[in-house]
Amino acid sequence: MSKYLVFSIAGEECGIELSKVSEIIRPQKTTPFPGVPKYINGIINLRGVVMPLMDLRKRLGVKSFPRKERIIIVSIHNEKIGLIVDSVNEITNIDDNNIASPPAIFRGIKPEYLRGIGKISERLIILLNLDNLLTSEEILLIGDISEAGQLEEKGGNEAD
């Protein structure tokens, strides 16, 4: 029995462990960052903490054009990263007995990103494996980005 944050991507309900979530914010002013994969939109500055912004839809290879977006701030490998989703729906409890092991491929999402399929009565919720969303290289890159952001911030502050 653990808590999950349920959100929508392209009409599908996905869930991540609430323990990894730090907060939900509205779309922010994004600064482009060179030399990163396409699914990294850029970096944002959240109350002085600089972090990369990943478009989860692009990462999972689904197409969606919602009018509004939400950004979920999560911690992956102790690095904070923003995930762009269509909308955030609710916080819910899912019993471990109600989590089925992931099939080979589910609705176009690769099995390595899946943790399981959670069932709440008739609803099916795709539970994502956050740790696997990024490759080790990318984790390093993100670390760099964060560091560079911090440095930039410091530099900016010193310049002031």
Added chain:
Amino acid sequence: MKKRISCAAKTAITLFVVMTGIQALGLIFYFSFIRGGSSDNILPFILLYQLFLLIAVISSAVILINKNIGKPLAEIKKSLDKADKGGLTLHMDNAGCLEIAGLNDSINSLAGQFREIIGQFFLNITNLTMELRQTEKVMRGILKEVNTQLSGTEAVILSFRDTDEQKKMIIETTRNLSEFSEDNVSSITEINASVNEITDRTKELFRSSNSAYFAVAEMSEAAKTLSVNAETLSVTTEQTTASVEEMAGNLKEIEKGTRESADLTVKLRELASGVGMISVADAMEGMESIAVSVSKSRDLMKGLKTKSLDIEMVISVIADINKKTNLLSLNAAILASQAGEHGKGFSVVADEIKMLADETAASAKNIIAIIESTQKDIAAALKVTEESLEIVDSGNSLVVNTGEAFREVIDIARSSSDTARKIQHATEEQVAGVTQISRTMELLWGIVDNFAKATNRQEKGSESLMHLSEEIKRISEDIKRGMEEQNKGINMISKNLELENDKIRHISDAASNQMGADKELLLGMENIKKTGKNLHNASEEMRASFKRCLEEAETLLNRMKGFGLE
């Protein structure tokens, strides 16, 4: 003024005087007895004297009281009884002693005041009666006027119905008229032909007579031809005379029809320009006021529409706030879960916030639905209002058209009556002309007859023949001229008749158009009549109550008169 003394004092004084006198009498007796020396009999004398004194005192006291108090009081009672029976003119004599005189004065002044009050009251009642009578008279006048109005309305309605009849009569007359004119045209054509024939024959005759004039000797052959021609001429002339007479008859009928038509047209014009135009003006006024009201309501609805748009804006702000609240509740829940056990209380708050956000969202959705339906209603109402505005506009233009139709009817009636009058004049002249022609034709016939006889008696000599043939020549020329003039006149008549036919057709069309408007007008008139009847009933009731009032006042007045004032 006399000095008065009280009744008691008066009585006492009189008693005192009487007693003193009796005492003096007693003393005289006594002294004469003593001088006579018969003192033995003194005791009976004294006793007798005392008895006499007692009787004298009692009787004088009774007489005095009766005179001073009893009699005046009886008189007062008599007067008051008289007053009670209606003679309020009582006046008490200023006599007697002090108390009685005072009582009389009081009664007099009381009676005087009472008379004054009653007089005033009488005057008031008389005035009231007069005014009531006046009012009753006025009411009767009003009632009469209401009746007059009612009967006037009735008459208008009747005359409206009559107008229908008259229109039908006009159409009928017009048809008769056109038939007459057709008859007339054919008669004229006949006459024309006859005239032409006469002219031809006259020429021939003229030529024949000329040759007769030049060759009297060889005339017998020509005279035979002449005789034949003369006979033919005689027959033709006779026919022409008959035709002319027929035409004269026709023309007289035409004249009669034309006069009737002119009169009817004038009547129609008066009716249309009077009642019709007033009704149209009223209807126009009513339509305008309706249009003003409807456009006002349209403006109000537009204002309402704007307001609902404002409300929609407010709702969108609420929706925005709701989204923010939702986000806040999610973040609160996340924080609560991260705080673990300590965050449990906070998670309750987060749930509350979420519930609040959900409720707000539902309310906002409801409100939006209500607003949308309201807007739809407003749009529908606005559409209906616009439609009714259009209907009012079209009604207005209908009324204006009716007014124009009325004006047109009046114009047509006027021009038609003018034309009818012209035709009447022309026809009268024509009648005179035809009468003249008829007379001339008869003369000619006689001459031709004579001529025919004369030609048979040729041997009577060429001179009379010559003379006759000259006369014939002259007369035939006259006839020719007359016929030409006649032709011109006939042409004029037929032209006028055609013009009149057109006008009459116009009138009949306009009259038919009028029928619809007339029906509505009639309906309006019926309503007016109904209102008049109501007014009449109310006036009648009012008059009855006035009459009752008057009757009561008169009863009161009679009772007042019973008091015998003046």
